[in-house]
Amino acid sequence: MATSTVLSNPVVSIGAVDLSDQCTSATLSQKITALQANAFGSTAISYTAGLQDNSLSLDLYWSTAASETYATLKALVGTNITTITIKGSSAAVSATNPLGTLSNSFLEELPVAYTLGELTTCSVTFMGGTFAWSEV
Amino acid sequence: MDRYIISSIRVGEIGKPFMAQPSDDIEWLLAGGFIQRSDTHPSKGAKLANKPDAPTSKKD
Numbered sequence: 356m357a358t359s360t361v362l363s364n365p366v367v368s369i370g371a372v373d374l375s376d377q378c379t380s381a382t383l384s385q386k387i388t389a390l391q392a393n394a395f396g397s398t399a400i401s402y403t404a405g406l407q408d409n410s411l412s413l414d415l416y417w418s419t420a421a422s423e424t425y426a427t428l429k430a431l432v433g434t435n436i437t438t439i440t441i442k443g444s445s446a447a448v449s450a451t452n453p454l455g456t457l458s459n460s461f462l463e464e465l466p467v468a469y470t471l472g473e474l475t476t477c478s479v480t481f482m483g484g485t486f487a488w489s490e491v
Numbered sequence: 492m493d494r495y496i497i498s499s500i501r502v503g504e505i506g507k508p509f510m511a512q513p514s515d516d517i518e519w520l521l522a523g524g525f526i527q528r529s530d531t532h533p534s535k536g537a538k539l540a541n542k543p544d545a546p547t548s549k550k551d
Binding site: 374430437 | 498499500501502503509512514515516519520522523524525
């Protein structure tokens with residue numbers, strides 16, 4: 356049976372810092388590069404798992420107040436972030452509310468969009484690193 | 492061992508001890524104002540109001 360869910364209270368944290376109330380969108384891509392593993396005699400393309408190529412993109416409001424978005428991200432550009440976690444609900448981690456952890460991803464840039472008459476935002480993408488789901 | 496106190500709701504309840512995990516970047520958390528160092532040890536000049544082993548009764 357198809358279900359639809361209104362996403363309202365996901366949680367995203369960079370390290371120990373919870374930025375959920377500044378985040379409007381999160382796109383997680385758990386990817387493992389597919390490598391062709393064909394040889395003479397193959398009659399169809401076959402693949403084998405290559406390296407992980409994960410990424411997590413966040414759209415955030417650009418708050419420069421103390422302990423907000425700017426304070427959190429300014430020192431992370433060009434560095435590897437130890438852990439970033441995300442889950443669909445603020446409820447406890449479980450099989451139906453898994454916690455995704457991206458470890459040692461890289462933040463290449465911190466683009467900020469200043470638009471007249473609108474709240475300032477930034478869209479960041481954490482690239483690479485290892486990813487795992489946790490249900491406990 | 493260093494002690495830290497939470498100074499931002501983004502990390503937890505303000506004023507509570509911050510229990511650092513091995514994956515936590517302490518310098519980054521300090522620089523961002525999320526936690527503060529805490530020295531809970533009394534200074535050498537501090538005197539306790541009541542010595543722990545002093546009798547509380549004034550009866551002679």
